[in-house]
Amino acid sequence: xxxxxxxxxxxxxxGVQMGPPDPILGVSEAFKKDSNPKKMNLGVGAYRDxxxxxxxxxxxxxxxxxxxxxxxxxxxxxxxxxxxxTKCCAQLALGNDNEVLKSGRSITVQTISGTGSLRIGGNFxxxxxxxPRDVYLPKPSWGNHTPIFRDAGMQLKAYxxxxxxxxxxxxxxxxxxxxxxxxxxxxxxxACAHNPTGVDPRPEQWKEISxxxxxxxxxxxxxxxxxxxxxxxxxxxxxxxxxxxxxxxxILLSQSFAKNxxxxxxxxxxxxxxxxxxxxxxxxxSQLKILIRPIYSxxxxxxxxxxSTILSTPDLRSLWLEEVHGMANRIIKMxxxxxxxxxxxxxxxxxxxxxxxxxxxxxxxxxxxxxERLTKEFSVYMTKDGRISMAGVTxxxxxxxxxxxxxxxx
Amino acid sequence: xxxxxxxxxxVPQAPPVAVFKLTADFREDSHPQKVNLGVGAYRTxxxxxWVLPVVKKVExxxxxxxxxxHEYLPILGLPEFRSASSKVALGDxxxxxxxxxxxxxxxxxxxxxxxxxxxxxxxxxxxxxxxATPVYVSAPTWENxxxxxxxxxxxxxxxxxxxxAAKRGLDITGLLDDLETAPxxxxxxxxACAHNPTGTDPNQExxxxxxxxxxxxxxxxxxxxxxxxxxxxxxxxxxxxxxxxxxxxxxxxxxxxxxxxxGLYNExxxxxxxxxxxxxxxxxxxxQMEKIVRTTxxxxxxxxxxxxxxxxxxPELFAEWKGNVKTMADRVLLMRDQLKAKLxxxxxxxxxxHITQQIGMFSFTGLNPKQVEFMIKERHVYLMASGxxxxxxxxxxxxxxxxxxxxxxxxxxx
Numbered sequence: 001x002x003x004x005x006x007x008x009x010x011x012x013x014x015g016v017q018m019g020p021p022d023p024i025l026g027v028s029e030a031f032k033k034d035s036n037p038k039k040m041n042l043g044v045g046a047y048r049d050x051x052x053x054x055x056x057x058x059x060x061x062x063x064x065x066x067x068x069x070x071x072x073x074x075x076x077x078x079x080x081x082x083x084x085x086t087k088c089c090a091q092l093a094l095g096n097d098n099e100v101l102k103s104g105r106s107i108t109v110q111t112i113s114g115t116g117s118l119r120i121g122g123n124f125x126x127x128x129x130x131x132p133r134d135v136y137l138p139k140p141s142w143g144n145h146t147p148i149f150r151d152a153g154m155q156l157k158a159y160x161x162x163x164x165x166x167x168x169x170x171x172x173x174x175x176x177x178x179x180x181x182x183x184x185x186x187x188x189x190x191a192c193a194h195n196p197t198g199v200d201p202r203p204e205q206w207k208e209i210s211x212x213x214x215x216x217x218x219x220x221x222x223x224x225x226x227x228x229x230x231x232x233x234x235x236x237x238x239x240x241x242x243x244x245x246x247x248x249x250x251i252l253l254s255q256s257f258a259k260n261x262x263x264x265x266x267x268x269x270x271x272x273x274x275x276x277x278x279x280x281x282x283x284x285x286s287q288l289k290i291l292i293r294p295i296y297s298x299x300x301x302x303x304x305x306x307x308s309t310i311l312s313t314p315d316l317r318s319l320w321l322e323e324v325h326g327m328a329n330r331i332i333k334m335x336x337x338x339x340x341x342x343x344x345x346x347x348x349x350x351x352x353x354x355x356x357x358x359x360x361x362x363x364x365x366x367x368x369x370x371x372e373r374l375t376k377e378f379s380v381y382m383t384k385d386g387r388i389s390m391a392g393v394t395x396x397x398x399x400x401x402x403x404x405x406x407x408x409x410x
Numbered sequence: 411x412x413x414x415x416x417x418x419x420x421v422p423q424a425p426p427v428a429v430f431k432l433t434a435d436f437r438e439d440s441h442p443q444k445v446n447l448g449v450g451a452y453r454t455x456x457x458x459x460w461v462l463p464v465v466k467k468v469e470x471x472x473x474x475x476x477x478x479x480h481e482y483l484p485i486l487g488l489p490e491f492r493s494a495s496s497k498v499a500l501g502d503x504x505x506x507x508x509x510x511x512x513x514x515x516x517x518x519x520x521x522x523x524x525x526x527x528x529x530x531x532x533x534x535x536x537x538x539x540x541x542a543t544p545v546y547v548s549a550p551t552w553e554n555x556x557x558x559x560x561x562x563x564x565x566x567x568x569x570x571x572x573x574x575a576a577k578r579g580l581d582i583t584g585l586l587d588d589l590e591t592a593p594x595x596x597x598x599x600x601x602a603c604a605h606n607p608t609g610t611d612p613n614q615e616x617x618x619x620x621x622x623x624x625x626x627x628x629x630x631x632x633x634x635x636x637x638x639x640x641x642x643x644x645x646x647x648x649x650x651x652x653x654x655x656x657x658x659x660x661x662x663x664x665x666x667x668x669x670x671x672x673g674l675y676n677e678x679x680x681x682x683x684x685x686x687x688x689x690x691x692x693x694x695x696x697x698q699m700e701k702i703v704r705t706t707x708x709x710x711x712x713x714x715x716x717x718x719x720x721x722x723x724x725p726e727l728f729a730e731w732k733g734n735v736k737t738m739a740d741r742v743l744l745m746r747d748q749l750k751a752k753l754x755x756x757x758x759x760x761x762x763x764h765i766t767q768q769i770g771m772f773s774f775t776g777l778n779p780k781q782v783e784f785m786i787k788e789r790h791v792y793l794m795a796s797g798x799x800x801x802x803x804x805x806x807x808x809x810x811x812x813x814x815x816x817x818x819x820x821x822x823x824x
Binding site: 294 | 418419420422423424425426427430451458459461465466470473479480481482483484485517518519521525534535538554557558560561562630661669674675676677678687691693694695697698700701704705706707708709710711712713714
């Protein structure tokens, strides 16, 4: 009895290690604790207006009012989600007139934002992909890509992408590495506004990548988390995705509405598989449902309802396009002001990359020790890789940021 | 434009999920007297979905509150939601909560809570990444239990005796025997109340016996609590088993769903309550839960959690909610009484006491597959092949037709 009692005093969990804090979300935690009135949170990629406040889009508020008035019930969605949403979601990415949508040879399921979409994709590959277990990520990539695919049962490899010497695209390195990827491997491409670098291939570079990927017979998995948010133009931002499909790649695609509709906490996303024909699309759909059901059964309604209302109501859609354009423009302006500020501070470094890069993030080129100084001395919070979220920069604090960056780099 | 041979040309067609197929078939049926006794969602006496009045009220408050935005929740979810949810399960006066050894992981419905818990157990329980730990689920159980634990990586999922078809009740002897013979440290998925699909729960004496063996044999307690309040109409009564086990010193998980008791099915509101030995263990557990959540959905959806949190944390709204829950539970109890009375009135062979003895949304009628097929094909009354009916699908308008249908199934089909 004594032994049993003493065993009961022990926890089951004595062997559970303390998990390290999430590198990205951990930045926000540290920021919250800082009492410096000039502190800046340039960690998480969530858009802020020029007052540094979260921005709820007007089109979202309007959509919510419309939905509220309808007094809808709360019955379970199907496993694949809200049909009106998945239709709009696919059309937004591929374009209304896309042959793939007309032929019905693709399937789109509603997912728990971009993360949920990538995870479903990873699980699907793990279960059904006959090719190698390797997913090739650009170097660097979003920090969460690696653990997502690992937990899904895939292995991770990388291809060269970012060139630290130019703070730009290592096109030659990318082509060189891609040319060596074993056939049928999965290659992940960021559709636009590469996270974390903000460095995107130019159209003619995308064309060469497409040719090479086709030659190597690789399975393309696009991650598109910033459609509309990158250039301000939804069609321009989806160009690479549409081009690849046109070129015959039957792609996998993850979409997120967290940033471009500001629906972060509502968890709105989609996962699309472009198949060979309608029959294959149906079979793939049935298997996606089998994967989804034991994770969360069916997806949440609220955000998908908001997104589909916006996309399918003409004046709300126009308003949305304006607002997304506005967000992208503010980011672009902040990039210009940051560079101007650095020049004004007397920095002799070349900061052109800050303007050339696109989307929410900027890979400043700062080294870890410089980042640490920027955080410790100036209360500017960012990830160790030197990435800053431009969304956290305002006309009110861009001068302070320029001052701080100059101080640690001069 | 030469499309290369598809990578997925060998993907087989998967069978549809049975319960959703049933509803799909029901929808296509044009028979005027058709009845859907399949999917587990509450219906009013007009056979309509019911958005709880308190939910409507709180939703309006949320829409009108301009200070609210759509920012990310923390990885583990809305803090006020997590603490209020765990409190609902464990009780206001819970010593474990006061001792700071209870934590919550907001999840996507009960399914999400089960999955996160299962993933954690596979990684950290009974060694590291021990996929061989046996997981026991009741025979029968909610069919998704098997898939949740299998997809979390567990290789050995076994049934434990539960439903006694002959006596239409709990096979307590078989259950206790399985507890005695299960390998030590096996995981047991227990239904906290309103067992799905049988509606048959252990009584308090039986729960005490179950607890005694589980403690003695070092078995892991994983409660699935999808119907708190919905079963008897009383939150406290429906949580008795959970609270008893906690008071007996178990470290355990409770997968909570607010789909049914809040009627928030499609907002995916759930919570994995973790009761640990002490705060230090709890902290490490939650840190690992964060890592699991981060690669599954990053952070949970905010709408449903806000509704539940506002309701649970405001005394007036909480009282109103309890009233709404009782309304639902009472209607189910009424339908149970009436169905049994009608079957007895018709002189339908067999005993029908189980209909009123069973509790919650479901009843295991005892109809065999052939009789079920008769019900669907000949009478257009849709129920699961197991003989499970959703009591919520019964109304004052259709109960006579359903009773008559059961009568015919039993008398005409063997």
